[in-house]
Amino acid sequence: MAHTAFSRSKSNRLKFIIGGGLFVMAVVLMVISATKATAEFFMTVRELGAGDQDLVGQNLRVSGAVVGDSITYDSEADQLQFMIAHIPGDEREIKAAGGLSWVLHQAVNNINNPRLNIVYQGAPPDMLRDEAQAILTGTLNTDGVFLAEELLLKCPTKYEEALPDQVEK
């Protein structure tokens, strides 16, 4: 009696383990396949400008400073073009170099800084302007132009200033 009860409880537990195991395996497989299909490599403008042909066609993500003079929008074709200038990829490096707004300002005004041409199918977002930080996802074509699929913008400007500029007049 005791033996059958024991083996029944054992086979019961086995069912849970097999069922749960199969489920977890399915989830893991989905994670692997989704990662292969959609994960993006974060690169800097300088790394992308190095001309590495292996990068062509990969899902990429790049961050840089928007060069205001370069923004053009063709509303007939609904196509946006602009350039971004290299900024460091690491938050700490940016902080050490004097904070985001200073780094963005420097990046745009330094002629020797590598730049990257961006083409984006769509309208210019509200915050696209000179010295904004753009975070783009997309792919690189063989001419070294970045075809952006997604466009995120960040303006550090006013919100980070601790002290007011204008004083009681």
Place this chain on the structure above:
Amino acid sequence: MIATLGYLTLALAFLLAVYGLMAVVMGFFQKSPAWTESARLALLLIFPLITASVITLAILLAIQRFDVAYVYSVTSLEMPLYLRLTALWGGQSGSLLFWSWLMSGFSLFFAVRKWRDDADLLPWALVVVFFTLVFFLMLNVFMETPFNRFWHLPDGARVIAVLGPRGAWPLIPQDGQGLNPLLRHPGMIWHPPTLYLGFVGFIIPFALAVGSLASDRRDRRWIEIARPWTLVAWVFLSLGLVLGMRWAYDILGWGGYWGWDPVEIAALLPWLSSTALIHTTLLQRRRAGFMRWNLVMVFLTFILVIFGTFLTRSGVLSSVHAFAGSDIGEPLFIFTAILTLGSLGLLVYRWGDFASGYEPQFGFTKEVLTLLLNLVLLSILMVCFLGVIYPIISELLTDTQVTVGPAWYKRITGPLFITLIFLVGVCPLAAWTVTNLAKLRKRLLVLLPISFTVPLIAWGLGDVQHGVVLLALWLVGLSLVVMSAEIIREGIRAQRNSSWNLLSIVWKTLQRNHRRYGGVLVHVGIILMSVGIIGIEGLQQETQATLSIGESVKIRNYTFRFDGIDHFDAGDGRFVTEAVLAVLQEDSPVGALYPQREVYQNMGLAVTQPGLKSNLAVDLYAVLIDWRPITQDEATFRIFLNPLVTWLWVGTGVLTVGTIVALLPGSTQNRREQE
């Protein structure tokens, strides 16, 4: 002067919290209940003190005291009063104060409740509450205080401090910077407070669970006491999440409601674990099983709440929700680590003692389905967590940062969410421990064919072709059919035993078992919400067009005609451009859309306000993207057809009502007698 007063009450609250923590600990050493009682009284005072600070800050915001750094940074002259008041939680330090205030409000529960037989839970619960309060008030008082002011120094320098140094005089800016335009929206009134109430409310179950584990009380008492508060926290968290979706839908103008932003995910994580918790506590109430599992889930939930605060407030993430970089990241990280290690340590220490010895049998039963539900919810949780930390791990391992986006999340969690709909649908068919399979077969023979009508209608009338969408809609149909059948069956049974008055039957049934029917309503709400989500995720259609006045564009059977464009000054710092799009359905006019672009002139920032017209079947959603100078009268629009999305909001309402029904007092006495 007022600012100093607010700071003073805040500092007093902090000191009281420190005292309370020490008093409880003294109570342990001296085994004296007097210390615990003293701590309880201290807790009673903390809430009014922080309330005073919050009121002070609200007054400062209302009367526009720009010499206060916080008021300067989040308000400006042009903002209306209601927005100035919501700015209370519009910036880092104010929202942190607001958070501490809500936390102290919930912790009043421990000071006010009559503990009688449960007095052994109290001291340890108080340790948790005071420790948490000490931590957050410390951040408020020493690192992120909203009561700092600007001062001129005699040598010409300027400083920020609560009190001016000797010889300093206040610096009073004429106007403030103003709240980020994206936050200037009625959504700002409801979304943050609701979400915070949800987050903070979990302190009650968490503290009670710690109390139960630490005092070695191996019964389900903590679950009974915590139950209403777990549900309250859960429903506020659900509402907070959905209000955020609605806000994003209304203002961000990308036609969506959820962007898989890491901060959104950070709020979703505790929702997933608390949903799992609510279901497994039902198992413990019935079977005395899963004791340890419930403890793990409640610990996980609270840790995720604090982890979410860390993600949002530390500046490690950049997103629409994140506060600008700040120094409180490290302390928050340390606090999260202490909570995690402390909970783990306590669990390991008591692990053997809290074994329940109960083993569920494998089969088609509510028990097994609940376990599966846990597995699905935790899988979604793990996947989301992995997605958030993926950039960090990949950089550590490969030196290249790899990030994952919405496409990644959708691919993996989509099937898991569909599994959830399936579980909601089939669970009422299963018995708790042993299901009668013959009966089940008979019921399925009736219910299955009816459930197929839903995808068939969608295919026939709605022209839905997508296989996954049809599958999801079928599961929705199955859930609704099964739940209706359940209600009708019980209604008939109740009718046999009583009069024919339908209303009185509904009332009596609800009264007799309001917990259960509240639960049924919550699930109906979840299913309706999933209808909305299936609609916008699976059936959204969009087009973009540049139109001259009089020209039109068509999606399905809707025609959108560009009728005109207007530019005006809204008088509150906004310069608005508004287009008029007439909408025709099969050539007969049904209304108009008014998409806007608002430019905040002082800030040089623009905000897109979509034009929206919704009914239960479809939302028409138009965004004004660009326009040529007035002479050419040409504008570019992006237009979305979002089918069924209204059900997301309707379902949320049903879910809320259901939770309220489940929370109604009464009939617990009967239940206890029955058991």
